């Protein structure tokens with residue numbers, strides 16, 4: 396009997412060493428147990444192997460019952476702990492009020508449970524996400540994951556500005572749109588996707604180009620801007636409006652196999668876009684995705700990083716990409732981070 400127990404312990408430790416999930420290790424041990432139990436019933440009394448394995452099924456059945464009881468207790472303990480963490484976070488979110496009186500309904504608490512469990516977000520961070528107003532510029536390759544992940548994360552109000560319509564050639568990377576919504580303005584297609592994902596999010600679609608005449612008023616209406624636009628002119632308009640109204644911008648860009656992300660925020664000591672890119676690129680120097688091509692999953696990566704930086708910015712978790720530009724080289728699967736600084740002679744943020 397001892398040898399079987401040693402085998403079970405050996406299986407567990409080997410699985411642990413090899414990084415096998417707990418469930419897979421439990422299944423292996425359960426299979427061993429079933430095999431031994433089968434032998435106890437199959438072999439005649441007095442058979443040497445049966446004698447060596449305990450002499451009968453009784454001790455094995457007792458061991459199995461004890462094992463099941465321990466497993467059930469372990470699971471129950473995990474559930475109780477999870478429920479306690481959620482309730483504690485709900486109390487945080489409601490400033491000490493009971494969960495029912497807090498800002499979140501029971502279904503929202505369940506929806507955001509994995510966030511609320513995180514020490515760096517918790518109930519307070521989730522409440523900040525709900526109260527946040529984020530403007531997403533562009534509902535294309537970068538805007539797709541940004542909108543989907545921010546909606547899933549529970550950002551309460553999402554503005555989305557884009558003047559384009561869904562085209563078949565977009566669908567290779569712009570995962571928020573669908574084949575059936577071809578020809579529909581992207582902002583309305585995005586609104587439909589967000590509504591299907593999370594009905595607790597209010598979407599404000601602006602089916603138009605973000606131009607200088609309206610940019611400052613629009614940007615000032617939001618706490619944070621996520622710029623997923625694909626032209627220097629639009630980024631310049633976003634940058635000027637954000638600097639003027641003191642709003643941080645999560646900026647991202649992609650071309651072919653490379654992408655980059657940073658947080659622009661002169662009011663918070665970080666550079667603005669014009670500090671890094673003071674002049675518009677010469678014709679042909681920065682080709683668009685339509686001209687140069689772009690690999691499908693890259694905007695998914697960079698857009699997800701932008702959504703992650705937005706969540707950090709809103710909740711105050713971790714160290715934001717302020718003053719750092721993260722460059723992702725997808726072709727060689729390499730990343731590097733370069734320090735970036737405000738420029739005293741910047742034409743946009745130099746005198747603030």
Ligand SMILES: [Zn+2]
Pocket residue numbers: 661666667668669670671737738741742743744745
């Ligand atoms: Zn600047």
